[in-house]
Amino acid sequence: MNSNGFETPNDGIGNLAAGVDYDRLLRCVHCGICSSSCPTYLETGDENNGPRGRIQIIRTVAEGRAELTDRMQRNLDACLDCRACESVCPSGVEYGRIIEPFRQAVEEADTRVEKRLDLFRWFLLNTFPYANRMRRIMGPTRVFQRLGLFAAAERLGLFKLLPGRLGRLAPLLPPPQRPGPRLPKFLPAVGRKRARIAFFVGCVADAMFRPVHWATARVLQQNGCDVFVPTGQGCCGAIHLHNRDSLGARQLADANLVAFELDRFDAIIVNQGGCGAMLKEYGDHWKDGLQPHRSRFAEKVKDVHEFLDALGVVPFSGRIEATATYHDSCHLAHAQRVAAAPRRLLAKIPGLDIRDLPEAGVCCGAAGTYNLTAPEMSDRLSRRKIENIISTGARIAITANAGCTLQLQREVRQAGLAIQVMHPMELMDLSYRGEKLG
Numbered sequence: 421m422n423s424n425g426f427e428t429p430n431d432g433i434g435n436l437a438a439g440v441d442y443d444r445l446l447r448c449v450h451c452g453i454c455s456s457s458c459p460t461y462l463e464t465g466d467e468n469n470g471p472r473g474r475i476q477i478i479r480t481v482a483e484g485r486a487e488l489t490d491r492m493q494r495n496l497d498a499c500l501d502c503r504a505c506e507s508v509c510p511s512g513v514e515y516g517r518i519i520e521p522f523r524q525a526v527e528e529a530d531t532r533v534e535k536r537l538d539l540f541r542w543f544l545l546n547t548f549p550y551a552n553r554m555r556r557i558m559g560p561t562r563v564f565q566r567l568g569l570f571a572a573a574e575r576l577g578l579f580k581l582l583p584g585r586l587g588r589l590a591p592l593l594p595p596p597q598r599p600g601p602r603l604p605k606f607l608p609a610v611g612r613k614r615a616r617i618a619f620f621v622g623c624v625a626d627a628m629f630r631p632v633h634w635a636t637a638r639v640l641q642q643n644g645c646d647v648f649v650p651t652g653q654g655c656c657g658a659i660h661l662h663n664r665d666s667l668g669a670r671q672l673a674d675a676n677l678v679a680f681e682l683d684r685f686d687a688i689i690v691n692q693g694g695c696g697a698m699l700k701e702y703g704d705h706w707k708d709g710l711q712p713h714r715s716r717f718a719e720k721v722k723d724v725h726e727f728l729d730a731l732g733v734v735p736f737s738g739r740i741e742a743t744a745t746y747h748d749s750c751h752l753a754h755a756q757r758v759a760a761a762p763r764r765l766l767a768k769i770p771g772l773d774i775r776d777l778p779e780a781g782v783c784c785g786a787a788g789t790y791n792l793t794a795p796e797m798s799d800r801l802s803r804r805k806i807e808n809i810i811s812t813g814a815r816i817a818i819t820a821n822a823g824c825t826l827q828l829q830r831e832v833r834q835a836g837l838a839i840q841v842m843h844p845m846e847l848m849d850l851s852y853r854g855e856k857l858g
Contacts, residue, residue, distance in 0.1 A: 452470075463801065
């Protein structure tokens with residue numbers, strides 16, 4: 421019997437109730453409204469592959485009414501953690517804060533069999549969260565891309581010959597582009613100074629999409645922001661947390677606490693939906709002596725779109741004559757609840773025709789590393805997303821997360837579509853600079 425008053429099974433898994441906030445479980449009244457927003461339920465129609473079904477699995481196991489079976493585990497692992505269910509739940513169920521701790525508890529308590537070394541997981545956790553390591557590894561790949569060998573291998577289906585998840589990873593790499601120099605430690609405001617902000621650069625975003633960072637910094641400057649880029653910052657920790665390495669995530673988070681001097685800045689600005697969601701929840705993941713500082717840090721974090729929308733954006737100057745559609749990053753729209761602000765900002769760009777995207781808030785299947793670990797479901801969702809984009813007739817697909825960008829770029833490239841995938845800040849930057857689309 422634990423402190424919540426219910427028993428847990430003695431099945432070799434251990435005390436999984438330790439990974440459950442029972443009050444959060446009880447908020448779910450099983451109304452089913454969330455089902456229509458859940459990507460895996462939409463694709464399978466299986467109640468156990470929907471939010472209320474997964475919550476019931478967790479509750480059943482935590483209360484000791486059933487052992488955690490392999491089938492239950494597959495249902496839980498199939499969740500993308502997109503948190504679309506949170507946006508529509510009338511009871512305010514914090515689903516992400518139910519399933520993530522439970523997954524972590526399973527990982528830590530699993531003593532049924534000796535855990536096998538997952539070399540690919542080791543590679544992910546020791547490469548992706550470190551931008552410099554990623555750049556070194558990607559160097560030879562860029563050479564193959566520029567020589568056309570990479571595209572030829574993709575056309576011939578040679579990537580399918582790569583072992584396991586490496587065959588999934590290779591086609592996700594973005595097309596070669598000059599990364600440009602690192603952002604300097606300070607970029608001054610243009611015109612009247614309105615804010616003093618610290619910019620979070622992250623890991624994957626800086627290694628693969630540094631031009632987006634430059635565009636973001638220039639947009640902030642145009643809006644009267646002094647932009648500081650603190651040294652010593654690194655990965656937000658989301659890659660580790662979603663791969664059930666809470667200790668590794670906490671170490672990365674605590675390094676960011678040291679790097680950012682909170683009292684110096686009006687806000688910590690982030691331009692990637694997944695990173696922003698993680699940073700804003702630093703105070704929720706670990707209950708220790710640093711929690712108050714993590715909570716103060718989280719309160720300072722603002723997505724760049726919500727920040728500019730609240731600040732009042734300086735009018736855009738250049739026209740962009742193009743049709744576009746906006747795809748919601750799950751962790752921006754559902755975890756951070758920032759959905760209207762990007763659309764309001766984009767609507768202010770002269771000439772830009774924004775068309776509504778069917779199922780804009782349904783996950784594209786990227787979901788961090790989900791597209792590597794659950795390829796079948798990921799592919800079904802990415803095809804669903806690209807079909808919806810095509811239906812709009814848009815020539816630009818806009819999204820504000822690195823994982824979404826990689827997923828959509830792959831689909832566009834493999835389908836031979838004349839669609840550009842861009843970050844909102846890139847379009848805003850082009851307008852301010854009066855430049856045409858490339």
